[in-house]
Amino acid sequence: MKDTSLNARNLIFLSILIAVLGLGICPVNAQAEIKELIIGIGIDADTLLPYDQTTTLMQNMADLIYDSFFFQDPEGELHPRLATEYEVSADGLTYTIHLRKGVKFSDGTDFNADAVKNAWDNIFDPKARVPLRFAVGMVQACEKIDDYTVALKLKYPFAPLAPTISMSLVSPISPAALEKYGENIRENPVGAGPYILDKWVKGDRIEMVRNENYWGPKPTVAKIIWKIVPEAATREAMLRAGQIHICYKPLPSNVAALKADPNVTVEMPLDTRTIFMGLNCQKGVTTNKKVRHAFNYAVDKKAIVDKILFGTAEPMDGPVSPKVFGHFKMDHQYEYNPEKAKQLLKEANFDFSKTVQMRTPQGRYLFDRQVSEAIQAYLQAIGVKAELRTYDWPTYVAGLLKPIEESELEVFLLGWGPLILDADMGLYGQFTCEVNPPKGLGSAFYCNPEYDQIMKASREEQNPEKRLELLKKASELVWADAPWMWLHVEKFVIAYSSKIKGMVVTPTEKFYPHYITMQ
Numbered sequence: 001m002k003d004t005s006l007n008a009r010n011l012i013f014l015s016i017l018i019a020v021l022g023l024g025i026c027p028v029n030a031q032a033e034i035k036e037l038i039i040g041i042g043i044d045a046d047t048l049l050p051y052d053q054t055t056t057l058m059q060n061m062a063d064l065i066y067d068s069f070f071f072q073d074p075e076g077e078l079h080p081r082l083a084t085e086y087e088v089s090a091d092g093l094t095y096t097i098h099l100r101k102g103v104k105f106s107d108g109t110d111f112n113a114d115a116v117k118n119a120w121d122n123i124f125d126p127k128a129r130v131p132l133r134f135a136v137g138m139v140q141a142c143e144k145i146d147d148y149t150v151a152l153k154l155k156y157p158f159a160p161l162a163p164t165i166s167m168s169l170v171s172p173i174s175p176a177a178l179e180k181y182g183e184n185i186r187e188n189p190v191g192a193g194p195y196i197l198d199k200w201v202k203g204d205r206i207e208m209v210r211n212e213n214y215w216g217p218k219p220t221v222a223k224i225i226w227k228i229v230p231e232a233a234t235r236e237a238m239l240r241a242g243q244i245h246i247c248y249k250p251l252p253s254n255v256a257a258l259k260a261d262p263n264v265t266v267e268m269p270l271d272t273r274t275i276f277m278g279l280n281c282q283k284g285v286t287t288n289k290k291v292r293h294a295f296n297y298a299v300d301k302k303a304i305v306d307k308i309l310f311g312t313a314e315p316m317d318g319p320v321s322p323k324v325f326g327h328f329k330m331d332h333q334y335e336y337n338p339e340k341a342k343q344l345l346k347e348a349n350f351d352f353s354k355t356v357q358m359r360t361p362q363g364r365y366l367f368d369r370q371v372s373e374a375i376q377a378y379l380q381a382i383g384v385k386a387e388l389r390t391y392d393w394p395t396y397v398a399g400l401l402k403p404i405e406e407s408e409l410e411v412f413l414l415g416w417g418p419l420i421l422d423a424d425m426g427l428y429g430q431f432t433c434e435v436n437p438p439k440g441l442g443s444a445f446y447c448n449p450e451y452d453q454i455m456k457a458s459r460e461e462q463n464p465e466k467r468l469e470l471l472k473k474a475s476e477l478v479w480a481d482a483p484w485m486w487l488h489v490e491k492f493v494i495a496y497s498s499k500i501k502g503m504v505v506t507p508t509e510k511f512y513p514h515y516i517t518m519q
Contacts, residue, residue: 042363066191326423
């Protein structure tokens with residue numbers, strides 16, 4: 001990736017936004033400013049600190065506050081933002097990153113190599129809570145070369161490192177703000193992005209105002225309000241009534257009606273997010289692989305997609321989404337077969353007197369509670385007693401992050417959406433021993449040394465064809481071990497006023513409204 005002269009950077013970046021991302025914008029002073037944009041969402045944020053993130057929606061917010069080194073567009077291409085270019089050493093162990101000059105954090109302090117190194121040092125700090133640390137675990141150190149150049153030193157070559165550092169996980173934070181707020185930085189974010197957090201009323205709304213000193217093109221939207229409305233039907237009604245402009249994840253059952261409304265635009269690209277029921281591999285009845293297989297055969301995944309999700313998803317046919325490099329459709333599929341499920345439970349000497357504890361969030365995924373209720377019914381149909389509990393998202397996340405000795409998880413609904421279009425973040429990020437809580441988000445507590453060895457080899461392999469072979473082998477192994485009920489891949493459903501033009505929607509389940517126009 002090569003940069004051009006400093007004087008042309010802003011112009012070229014604007015051209016990228018217009019031509020490549022299809023935003024269709026013009027300078028804000030040449031069109032009517034959008035004073036306020038209201039987005040209806042289902043859950044509150046647990047944190048707005050970039051490296052503390054677990055949730056795509058919150059990472060989406062973080063992108064607007066902090067900005068990123070690169071932007072990965074819907075086709076997977078990288079475009080410069082806080083970084084202008086990078087170079088890779090011949091041995092693949094050093095990435096030299098050139099930083100954009102003249103950028104300031106929203107508190108007025110300088111964005112430079114010291115700030116970038118400080119951000120990476122925080123990620124490396126073993127005392128810091130970094131749920132996605134595994135994603136950059138191959139980075140050994142960040143070294144300052146000069147005021148606007150850093151070098152990432154790797155433990156081993158890692159093919160998808162460039163898109164990895166486009167993630168909000170590594171977005172730089174104002175060192176002055178870190179010193180000022182300490183632990184309270186989670187609720188007082190200060191970055192170099194196009195927006196500044198103005199107000200956060202827990203359980204009600206998050207308000208952002210435009211960063212008037214943003215280095216890039218001035219956003220057309222002066223203020224963004226993320227309005228927390230847990231019930232999707234209420235969000236839809238608010239959209240139709242003009243009380244909100246964007247409805248995040250409307251009810252699947254209402255998508256057809258929304259599409260038919262001339263005042264509403266609906267987008268629903270297949271995304272990277274897989275939805276599954278995690279099966280605890282180290283505690284409870286699901287430590288038995290035959291029980292895990294039985295639970296998979298007991299559930300009619302196609303019926304869930306067709307009858308509950310109304311086609312807003314596709315049944316999983318492998319452990320990662322078809323949208324990512326390294327996806328393979330598995331030869332063996334867990335077709336709906338309740339009789340086989342019963343037989344497997346019999347072979348496993350399953351204790352039918354026990355009650356299996358199920359957990360689900362509400363408002364985080366498409367019809368999440370309804371999907372969980374259907375799975376509960378499928379399990380009861382094969383004689384399994386199952387009790388389902390529903391939690392708000394922050395409480396749910398807290399339960400997912402407990403270590404095995406404290407974990408109460410048995411069977412739990414969750415989604416996992418890789419933030420780069422590469423299978424590594426799915427296969428490594430959920431199934432290696434390294435990512436078991438509290439270190440990571442592999443809440444099924446799956447741990448297989450053979451699998452880890454394959455995934456380690458895939459990370460070090462630079463030849464794409466050989467890497468694909470390793471990813472396929474890893475996929476086949478974990479698919480057979482079944483630490484999940486393999487459910488479906490979501491489509492990212494988002495509905496918004498038809499007056500809105502030029503909003504970017506990505507297969508990594510993010511959307512960017514800050515350069516929209518309204519007609």
